[in-house]
Amino acid sequence: MADDEDVVEEEVQLEERGESEVALSPVLAEKPLAPPLYEVRPGLGGKFQAANVKEIIMSTMQEQLMGRQYRSDQAVKWAKSIANGVRQRVQELDMKRYKILVQTIVMEMKGAGVKCGQRCIWDPETDDYVGDLYKNDTIFCYTTVYGVYMY
Template sequence: MADEEVAEEEEVAPIIDDTEILIGTTTEKPLAPPKYEVRPGLGEKFQSQNVREIILEAMQSQLTGRQYRADQAAHWSKVIANAVRQKVCELDMKRYKIMAQSTIIEMKGAGVKCAQRCIWDPETDTYVDDIFKNESLFCYTIVYGVYMY
C-alpha cells in the first residue's frame, strides 16, 4: 500500500510540443533556399577584349626598348604578371578566379614547346593570351578566368 500511495502522489508534468510554441510566436519568414550560380549572368561573363588590352599595355610598358638580360628577366616577368592580374581584378568580374602567367625568353632562334592542362568548363572558363617581341626577347603572357561555382 505504501507503494501505491507514493505513485498516486506523483504528478506527471504535461508534455509541451515545442513546434507549436515556435510556430505560434514566430514572425520571421522562412529562409529562401540557397541559390547556386552555375553560370555567369548575361553581363558577368569574362571580358576577353578588355583583358587582352591590359596584357598588351603591361608588356609594352615594361619591355619596350629593353634588351634581354637573364638577371632581369625573372623580375620583369613577375612585374608583368602582377600588374596584369591586379588590373584584371579591378574589372570586377564576379566569381572568376584570375590567374596570370608571363614568360620571357631570349630570341636566339631556338624553339619552345609547352603544354598546359587543367579541369575546364568550356561554357564558363576561358583564357586570353598575347605576345610581345623585339629583336632580343620574346614575352608570352596568358590570363586564365575560371568561374567559381
C-alpha cells in the same frame, strides 16, 4: 530538452518582473533566412571578357618591356611585375566569381624555337583563357590569363 527547460525558467522569471513575452524571446523576432542562391552560370554580360583581357595583357607587357634589352638577372623581376600588373588590372574588370590566374614567360631571343602546350579540364561554357606575345630584338615574352568560374 535541457534548452527547453532553460527557456521556460527564464520566461517565468521575466513574467514575475512584469515584462512582456515579446521582449523575452529574441528568436521569435528574427526573420527566417532566405534560401541560398546557387549561381551555376555567370549572368548576362558576366562571362570572361577575353577581348578586354587581351588588351590589358598587351599594354602591360609593352609598358614593362618597351625599349629594354634582355638581362637574365632582371627577367624574373619583369615576369613577376607583368603577371601581378595584369592580374590586378583584370580583377578591376569585376568579373564576379572568376578566379584569375596569370602566367608570364620572359626569355631571351637567340634564334631557337620554342614549343609550349597546355591542357585544362574545365567547363567550356564558363571558363576561358587568353594569351598574347610581345617580342623585340632580344626579349620574347608570352603571358596567359586563365579565367575559371567558381561555382
